[in-house]
Amino acid sequence: MTAPARFAAPADGRLDAAMRAAYARDGFLILEGFVPPADCDALQARAAELVDAFDPAETPTVFSATTQEHARDAYFRESGGAIRFFCEAGAVDPDGRLAVPKALALNKIGHALHDLDPVFDRISRSERFAGLAAALDLAAPLLLQSMYIFKQPHIGGEVDWHQDATFLYTNPSSVVGFWLALDDADIDNGCLWAIPGGHSGPLRRRFHYAKGALTMAVVNDTPWPETPPVALPVRRGSVIVLHGLLPHASSANRSARPRHAYSLHLIDGRAAYAPDNWLQRPTLPLRGFI
Ligand SMILES: O=C(O)CCC(=O)C(=O)O
Ligand SMILES: [Fe+2]
Numbered sequence: 001m002t003a004p005a006r007f008a009a010p011a012d013g014r015l016d017a018a019m020r021a022a023y024a025r026d027g028f029l030i031l032e033g034f035v036p037p038a039d040c041d042a043l044q045a046r047a048a049e050l051v052d053a054f055d056p057a058e059t060p061t062v063f064s065a066t067t068q069e070h071a072r073d074a075y076f077r078e079s080g081g082a083i084r085f086f087c088e089a090g091a092v093d094p095d096g097r098l099a100v101p102k103a104l105a106l107n108k109i110g111h112a113l114h115d116l117d118p119v120f121d122r123i124s125r126s127e128r129f130a131g132l133a134a135a136l137d138l139a140a141p142l143l144l145q146s147m148y149i150f151k152q153p154h155i156g157g158e159v160d161w162h163q164d165a166t167f168l169y170t171n172p173s174s175v176v177g178f179w180l181a182l183d184d185a186d187i188d189n190g191c192l193w194a195i196p197g198g199h200s201g202p203l204r205r206r207f208h209y210a211k212g213a214l215t216m217a218v219v220n221d222t223p224w225p226e227t228p229p230v231a232l233p234v235r236r237g238s239v240i241v242l243h244g245l246l247p248h249a250s251s252a253n254r255s256a257r258p259r260h261a262y263s264l265h266l267i268d269g270r271a272a273y274a275p276d277n278w279l280q281r282p283t284l285p286l287r288g289f290i
Helices: 017-026 037-053 118-124 127-135
Strands: 006-008 028-032 083-087 106-111 141-149 159-162 176-181 192-194 205-210 213-218 230-232 239-243 248-250 261-268
Touching (some): 017 028, 037 118, 127 141
Antiparallel strands (some): 083 106, 141 261, 192 230, 192 248, 205 213
């Protein structure tokens, strides 16, 4: 593959035949200009307010996609039904205190923004996203997980190769990600990368509870396909649809620019949600678009 296919977003979220074919072939779909600037502004402004209200005097919990060290923390484990703040490893002193201002220290906010915050709720449940879910044949879409990802200038960490079904497993697999760029994303500030067509392979790992502990378990040791990965640079407002079995990643942000993104994960309510998945919401019922 040379450059990945990209499409101008349809206003109602419905997909035409060429878009469907690209998604079926590649396992991802780039929809440019999917979310209008006013909604991108609203999400960024609301995130800034949430960060202002966050008290970093709480012991900061570092989120590391490479070590998964956060898995030991109840603060992380209970975040599926809450709004929680996770820091970059590079933002915390050896004594556990923040080394940079909190607004520049965060890795992400997760994982129920779309249910617990009115601004995130409104935009996550817009007609556009509902139309997109329907077009992807999610007959009973449930909005499972949301993340505001900062990928901070200079210290924003890498996200290593993974499939989202590793974290959000249903039987059969049904998870789909809507990844919205809130800043222009390119190779220098850590845009997404994907292995085109890699969604046709098996699920490799599951991040799940085993004997009371969160563990990364290998369920299939097939290596990632040899197909060269492609970078998916996009402008602000673009949405990248990610098939739940697509291998994808992002590099560290070595630039002086932020790379904010809002990521929403949906599952099909007809599939069985695994009771040993890391993300559980015992007190917050799952909802669809209404
Ligand atoms: O934003 C990133 O760097 C990674 C996001 C991701 O893996 C996801 O949204 O599924
Ligand atoms: Fe992912």
